[in-house]
Amino acid sequence: xxxxxxxxxxxxxxxxxxxxxxxxxxxxxxxxxxxxxxxxxxxxxxxxxxxxxxxxxxxxxxxxxxxxxxxxxxxxxxxxxxxxxxxxxxxxxxxxxxxxxxxxxxxxxxxxxxxxxxxxxxxxxxxxxxxxxxxxxxxxxxxxxxxxxxxxxxxxxxxxxxxxxxxxxxxxxxxxxxxxxxxxxxxxxxxxxxxxxxxxxxxxxxxxxxxxxxxxxxxxxxxxxxxxxxxxxxxxxxxxxxxxxxxxxxxxxxxxxxxxx
Amino acid sequence: xxxxxxxxxxxxxxxxxxxxxxxxxxxxxxxxxxxxxxxxxxxxxxxxxxxxxxxxxxxxxxxxxxxxxxxxxxxxxxxxxxxxxxxxxxxxxxxxxxxxxxxxxxxxxxxxxxxxxxxxxxxxxxxxxxxxxxxxxxxxxxxxxxxxxxxxxxxxxxxxxxxxxxxxxxxxxxxxxxxxxxxxxxxxxxxxxxxxxxxxxxxxxxxxxxxxxxxxxxxxxxxxxxxxxxxxxxxxxxxxxxxxxxxxxxxxxxxxxxxxxxxxxxxxxxxxxx
Numbered sequence: 001x002x003x004x005x006x007x008x009x010x011x012x013x014x015x016x017x018x019x020x021x022x023x024x025x026x027x028x029x030x031x032x033x034x035x036x037x038x039x040x041x042x043x044x045x046x047x048x049x050x051x052x053x054x055x056x057x058x059x060x061x062x063x064x065x066x067x068x069x070x071x072x073x074x075x076x077x078x079x080x081x082x083x084x085x086x087x088x089x090x091x092x093x094x095x096x097x098x099x100x101x102x103x104x105x106x107x108x109x110x111x112x113x114x115x116x117x118x119x120x121x122x123x124x125x126x127x128x129x130x131x132x133x134x135x136x137x138x139x140x141x142x143x144x145x146x147x148x149x150x151x152x153x154x155x156x157x158x159x160x161x162x163x164x165x166x167x168x169x170x171x172x173x174x175x176x177x178x179x180x181x182x183x184x185x186x187x188x189x190x191x192x193x194x195x196x197x198x199x200x201x202x203x204x205x206x207x208x209x210x211x212x213x214x215x216x217x218x219x220x221x222x223x224x225x226x227x228x229x230x231x232x233x234x235x236x237x238x239x240x241x242x243x244x245x246x247x248x249x250x251x252x253x254x255x256x257x258x259x260x261x
Numbered sequence: 262x263x264x265x266x267x268x269x270x271x272x273x274x275x276x277x278x279x280x281x282x283x284x285x286x287x288x289x290x291x292x293x294x295x296x297x298x299x300x301x302x303x304x305x306x307x308x309x310x311x312x313x314x315x316x317x318x319x320x321x322x323x324x325x326x327x328x329x330x331x332x333x334x335x336x337x338x339x340x341x342x343x344x345x346x347x348x349x350x351x352x353x354x355x356x357x358x359x360x361x362x363x364x365x366x367x368x369x370x371x372x373x374x375x376x377x378x379x380x381x382x383x384x385x386x387x388x389x390x391x392x393x394x395x396x397x398x399x400x401x402x403x404x405x406x407x408x409x410x411x412x413x414x415x416x417x418x419x420x421x422x423x424x425x426x427x428x429x430x431x432x433x434x435x436x437x438x439x440x441x442x443x444x445x446x447x448x449x450x451x452x453x454x455x456x457x458x459x460x461x462x463x464x465x466x467x468x469x470x471x472x473x474x475x476x477x478x479x480x481x482x483x484x485x486x487x488x489x490x491x492x493x494x495x496x497x498x499x500x501x502x503x504x505x506x507x508x509x510x511x512x513x514x515x516x517x518x519x520x521x522x523x524x525x526x527x528x529x530x531x532x533x534x535x
Contacts, residue, residue, distance in 0.1 A: 003266035012266060042300045046332060068302050069278050155510045157476040167516040170305035240512055242298040
């Protein structure tokens with residue numbers, strides 16, 4: 001693993017070149033989740049990157065502006081900036097690996113950013129792990145979790161009356177950021193950065209088939225890989241807890257090895 | 262303020278991000294540790310925000326992943342967790358000494374990070390300060406009175422409480438503790454006498470200590486003088502500062518709690534080392 005800093009102000013990237021002298025000449029860019037989910041997913045995405053590098057992929061993980069180790073305050077984050085960051089990270093991976101072939105793995109809202117980002121060039125294959133399809137519903141879920149946390153005696157000795165502000169499950173989500181998230185809706189997205197999309201999802205998959213149908217109508221080749229491991233993204237008690245990808249990791253690996261539907 | 266990521270340690274397996282002020286100073290360098298399994302940025306990015314605010318005050322900071330956590334590789338050949346942590350921190354201090362000319366360090370962390378900060382302070386004379394959030398604390402009569410007194414004053418509540426305890430003993434596992442699912446934390450505090458002896462060593466070396474406790478640590482700590490009552494024979498003098506944020510949760514999830522936390526830590530750093 002090698003660290004890299006790119007963009008201005010600098011984003012932190014962690015590059016995992018193919019190991020064992022068996023490069024496939026194919027890059028994988030990992031777009032992580034945001035907010036508390038970003039921290040929860042770090043360990044799982046590191047393991048996944050190491051595994052992909054062992055399989056011969058050149059992999060880049062990175063933090064968006066105002067997230068993780070990258071420059072910027074959390075309160076300054078904007079969706080448009082994050083979308084541009086995805087494109088900058090893709091350029092960085094191509095520069096580091098020298099590959100033309102690029103696949104993107106997006107996780108949760110990272111999947112939404114990868115799909116909606118104008119800065120991302122056309123990519124071979126887009127893999128969406130537990131993607132956020134509707135940004136507005138995502139915000140509503142987080143706001144409900146936050147309100148429940150304030151009155152949970154396992155978190156606070158006494159119920160808290162928080163001052164009105166940007167705080168949402170530990171991170172500041174400004175009005176502009178919330179508006180940006182709410183404006184993202186993959187159901188309504190006409191222009192996709194790839195003609196091949198794989199969805200990896202555990203738990204309730206009732207929304208997946210209609211979504212895949214929408215993609216097919218746009219002429220996109222789609223595949224669905226269900227995972228039996230259900231990641232507890234919406235569990236308030238799991239906030240702050242490192243998550244386990246379980247068999248989602250195998251599903252993602254298989255999708256990338258296959259190269260797309 | 263400048264930031265740069267480094268790989269360091271004997272085999273280059275340790276990873277951290279170094280934050281430094283625009284104008285170098287001879288102030289101690291801060292090392293921020295993992296809280297449980299959370300990678301170096303800390304819960305809700307606490308370590309990043311703290312490092313950048315410290316840089317504005319003239320302090321450099323390394324936020325690092327201990328071996329096997331975050332982006333640091335496992336340390337081969339050392340199965341003992343305590344020795345592994347000390348070896349990691351020695352590597353970090355050696356690296357900062359060689360690369361940045363650092364000679365004095367303040368080590369800090371939350372929960373398991375606090376325990377590791379204590380160990381590092383005891384083991385390495387280069388450590389001149391330690392910040393421990395939700396670290397060691399031991400029961401006292403006043404602690405027990407505060408914890409159980411309100412129940413005893415209310416006969417109905419006392420009966421319900423005793424009933425629950427008996428029921429738990431018969432039918433259920435012990436009550437959950439904060440961070441119970443974190444394997445790094447599944448350890449009991451060492452005997453109080455050992456910690457007292459180690460704190461005496463730290464006082465002889467004039468190490469400054471900041472102990473901060475959250476409301477979530479109620480199973481172990483519930484009043485500000487508890488540490489002095491735990492260790493009446495340790496000559497803390499003015500080298501120990503204790504703060505109790507009884508309203509806050511273990512990882513300072515609310516932004517307003519985090520601001521109070523930062524104000525306390527930054528004020529202490531300025532007062533002790535500024």
